[in-house]
């Protein structure tokens with residue numbers, strides 16, 4: 001089975017590539033080739049199958065066509081300009097998040113073999129804010145350009161599925177925590193920072209109040225959902241290719257409680273609060289809870305507890321993050 005990861009050099013793309021290399025198989029079938037595609041060619045690593053690492057722009061149809069060669073059965077489309085960056089630079093967001101998805105659609109269509117496409121949409125494609133509990137058939141009324149671009153991408157891929165060009169599963173990812181490395185340009189960067197920075201021995205200021213709730217998942221859950229989306233029988237989905245996966249609603253206070261349980265009160269005390277209007281205005285529109293009944297019925301596994309999530313970061317990513325940041 002040939003697989004392509006667009007955005008393969010990013011946080012989730014790298015984790016997914018590592019998981020595929022570890023497993024060597026997908027859905028019980030051997031992986032016969034993996035292409036990683038990102039703005040800069042992702043670094044190669046040891047894998048039990050041929051690995052291609054390509055650099056290019058996902059909005060460039062020729063580059064995307066090269067990244068999705070004939071015989072490709074599964075395409076993970078993760079390449080994106082993330083929330084605050086797409087809000088700050090409207091043109092760049094439209095180019096990458098919209099034109100990029102159109103290029104992916106065209107390349108998959110040109111194969112003529114209906115590849116499975118897993119598209120990472122986002123909780124940010126919904127509105128409603130803190131009060132909302134989004135039902136499975138909730139409307140996407142985004143309060144930011146990134147969310148609008150993701151919602152449009154979903155519709156395009158859903159329609160391409162109906163036309164028989166490809167076979168899409170659009171996963172509306174919760175905010176993934178704990179993100180390793182450094183703070184980034186996602187408006188939700190603080191969600192990871194309030195756990196990661198104290199575990200690195202560093203102080204951080206949270207830009208939203210402690211009672212602020214976020215719909216979250218762990219990188220481990222995201223990986224399970226990606227693999228399930230790549231291998232599940234999609235006939236039960238019908239025309240509706242959007243999935244609200246079973247994440248978890250968590251306030252910042254609950255995250256800090258979990259941090260304290262795992263790492264002690266000294267870690268907890270490294271987090272202060274400094275309200276940031278710009279960040280708050282973006283994240284305040286995102287719903288903090290979903291029903292997610294349909295995803296459970298379709299076999300998407302439940303998110304682990306916050307304590308387990310903190311332990312998982314320590315096991316999977318803390319040492320590498322420390323090394324990367326020279327700490």
Ligand SMILES: NC(=O)c1ccc[n+]([C@@H]2O[C@H](COP(=O)([O-])OP(=O)(O)OC[C@H]3O[C@@H](n4cnc5c(N)ncnc54)[C@H](O)[C@@H]3O)[C@@H](O)[C@H]2O)c1
Nearest residue numbers: 007009010011012039057058078079080120122173175176
């Ligand atoms: N991490 C989260 O909390 C979260 C939540 C919801 C949705 N998502 C979505 O999941 C996907 C992966 O997220 P992530 O956290 O790994 O983000 P990331 O920023 O680490 O990875 C995205 C990758 O896309 C690449 N990219 C950007 N512009 C590109 C272009 N023009 N051509 C080719 N590649 C380009 C970036 O270089 C980056 O490596 C994204 O689509 C994101 O919108 C993530």
